[in-house]
Amino acid sequence: MEFIKSNKGGRKLIHNGYLYIKRSSNKSSIYWQCSHKVKFACKALLTSDLDCAVVKSVSAHTHDPDSSEVKAEKARQQINADALRSRATPGQLVFDEMARQELDVRVKMTTACSLKRNINYKRRQKQPPVPQTLEDLIFEGEWRETYDQKPFLLCDMHEATDRVTIFATNDGLKNLCAADSWFMDGTFKSCL
Known part of the structure; x- marks a missing residue:
């Protein structure tokens, strides 16, 4: 079993x-x-x-066993596991797993859209709850890094009711240093 x-x-x-x-x-x-x-x-x-x-x-079945269906179920399970471990796009995860499977297994795996929707659902379950106040907004673990696990949260200053949060990569800062002009934008009021 x-x-x-x-x-x-x-x-x-x-x-x-x-x-x-x-x-x-x-x-x-x-x-x-x-x-x-x-x-x-x-x-x-x-x-x-x-x-x-x-x-x-x-007891006896009314149909024959289907090894393709079993392989398709295992492939779907692999996609779901990869979705939580990897930061690849849903389309890439589905493409990679389908490319490893034989045609008869791919046919049994449902549609790519359904598989991608399931990946997004699994990932949403892993996300932290939507913050209701500035104090609830906490950046921990993977939320402080880029997809390739490089630092991304450079500054997170709290003072009374004000907060300044700066996100950037080292490469992005190097590009800023080399630029002749900077154009900035910001969120000066939020609904939190």
């Missing part, structure tokens, strides 16, 4: 080329139903122990 995460964060079980989702459990067993219950009217059930180490019983 092997497990992968579903898009909603639950577990999907892979057994003999079939995908199962958890239906229910009791004090001694977990009951899994075929993930194609609706698509193929498949009523197959798998019963495992609570540790999912032993398959107690499996």
Whole structure:
């Protein structure tokens, strides 16, 4: 038995080329139903122990196992994991993973738009809450760096109700030093 995460964060079980989702459990067993219950009217059930180490019983499916679908589910899971580790664009993450897959697997992976939308959703879940006051606006960890982990927050000064925050890279500062003219803009009033 092997497990992968579903898009909603639950577990999907892979057994003999079939995908199962958890239906229910009791004090001694977990009951899994075929993930194609609706698509193929498949009523197959798998019963495992609570540790999912032993398959107690499996009923017959109304369809054949689909290794391409299992590979597609694993590829989607890989894209979701990469989305949280990498700062690559959603399009790049999807392209990279699809390029590693065979054609029959790519066909089963849903649309690129859907995969990109899911990446954006996963990333939004990781973002800090929207600040309601200046005191709530805190820059920590990755929010102080560029994508390639170079310092980006140069200054964050607080005085009473005023705040000055300056973002720049060393390369950007070098460009400013070499420039003949500077043009500036700023946010002088915010709704925080």
